[in-house]
Amino acid sequence: MRVTCLQENLHRALGTAGRAVASKSTLPILGNFLLNASGDNLVITATNLEMGIRYTIPAKVQEEGRVTLQARVLNDFVASLSSGEMELLHDQGPLTVLVKQGNTQAHVRGIDPEDFPPLTEHADEGTQFEVDASVLRESIEHVVFAAASDDSRPVLAGVQLEVKGNKLQLAAADGFRMSVRTVTLDQPLEADVSIIIPARAMGEMSRVLSDASEPARISITPNQTQLYLSLPDIVFVTRLIDGTFPDLKQIIPTTWNTRSIVLRDTVLDAARRAAIFARSANDVVKFEIQPPSESLEMGQVTITANAADTGDNRDDIDAQVEGEPTQIAFNGRYLTDVLSVMRSASVAFELQGANAAGVIKSEGSDDFVHVIMPMVIGAS
């Protein structure tokens, strides 16, 4: 291999692909980048078996070749160089690469690439569709936090992706809360899709999408073993989880007895303040909701928390309230989790009473639904 490229390109590629390098592994090669120089490109690949990232940068290839190099060392050395041209070549046999720029050089040692896990080229068969990169990233952020972090049920450590016609739906649930986000695709799909993607990989996918402005192309292998996300320079691939995701229709309440609309920033601030006191009281944050009455011109949502040892707080928030007065308690962390990823100016809380799951929606839009289980309100 002998190849010349720009340091700024290689640095960016290593930074992005590096997200898939295995931090721990009994297979040392997973701690390496695979570099493949061919045609007019240098392709950087990393994988931790659950997911993989392939980043392509333009390069002048004098001699084609493949090598794997220790990821951390290569990344840190390249990061220390200046922008502009740099060169990679073999001068000590096929497993060591001389990396040089001007008067600076290093030999980086590698491992034979034959054991590097294959990141199969995605075939043109299977399901494919395009979705705006920033919309996809925002949608992932809307749901991924609600996935289970323990393994109570393996499918809950994943995010369900469904496509029916032109509706793409992402959903995640951990048994206490559930997030569902719907996106309308430009083109309807002929065949329905339903897959489960590991939540960790989904989080990395949203980071990969963060700089992208172009549409992202999603491909799912015909036997539904892997999902590919393709951007002009990047391919992101993840394994898929086998199993049956909970039936969302059974989880999302369809009716309410009390509906209140509040400004999202205001209720988020109040929830954050309540969380300070709720910390030492099992994260219990209480909502008390009053519709307008003779003594109350506007509806009101009162948010409180109290802990025997640290104190208590209270926020009274103006709200549009329909239906009956009610109270309910939620986990304060769950509240701030969901309110801080939402984007709409106002949010609606739809409640059926103290002991039933509550629904949080973006006001004026049906594309996001969050369901959150109530906590038991203590005797106090």
Added chain:
Amino acid sequence: MSADDGRTHWPVIGHEEAVRGLRDAVRSGRMSHAYLITGPEGIGRSTLAMALAQALNCEHVIDERPCGECDSCRRIDHGAHPDVTRVDLDWQADMIAAPRGDATRSRQRLSIETIRWLRQDIVTRPVMGRWKVQIVDDADLFSESAPDAFLKTLEEPPSFAIIILVATSVDSVSETVRSRCRHLQLGTVSTALIRETLESRGVPPAAAGAISRSAHGRIAWALRMANDPEALRARREKVEAALEHLTAPLGRVEISGVIASNHSRNREATHELLDLYTGLWRDALLHRAGLGDLVVFPEVGDRLAEYANNFGVGDLRRAVGATQRCMGDLDANMQARIALHAMVMQWPR
């Protein structure tokens, strides 16, 4: 020599019946989703498990699996196949304990965290092969809560998954786990076959004879030792030294002090030594119980058996327990001098 019928290449020496059964299962597609392979350490249990993984994912036509040559067979052999995972105590130390900053790196039990990892991994679909294969070595070292966590996976593994448990004895695996597995009991390999195998791999006849005799049927152990004569010598010395500590009641307290004073400099060495003590006491217990064919240190078997006869089964069981407890105490950073002293005081004399 092997149960190969000339078309397959099972890299297994001996164990003809087990290989024949597995080969027929692979060919007919009548696989069980869970296997339990038992037998003494070093007789080739993991090799058989890896060979089964190769046969399942081999790229050759079905009658010729495993071929031992294709990319899939090669990767499994190198431990580099994305769909085949082999888990043991070393794996646990690297993958689970170390990243959590768990300095204790417990080498005594397969933890609940390891089981959780396996449960989450088994549900992701295979990406390269047809089958997702998990091999759990040291399955007799499941911690108490682990089998329960594992049962659901064993009960309903995904259609593409095969789990292979490897254990020393069927009695060391809980009945609930065992009943969900197809059981393959492996015996030892004949000394003649081990010798023949070593010689066919270029080991000089004299060395092949010596190793095969002290192998006591443990083919994998013999191959390991043949590849590394230095390891063979070093191991013999360590086992001899540990046996001396065990069988010399008067020097024990003094020795425990020496170990304790070296402990902070070399924790790994303490661990290795305590591992040997545990193994030797366990062997003593096996000799005493008339199960001498299951021992791990047959090379000192005669002396250990004779020594074990001085004590009751309860004494020996207590010694195993005290030694294991000491390892746990050291992992939990108890003062080494106190932990080691407590251990030797509970050894029978």
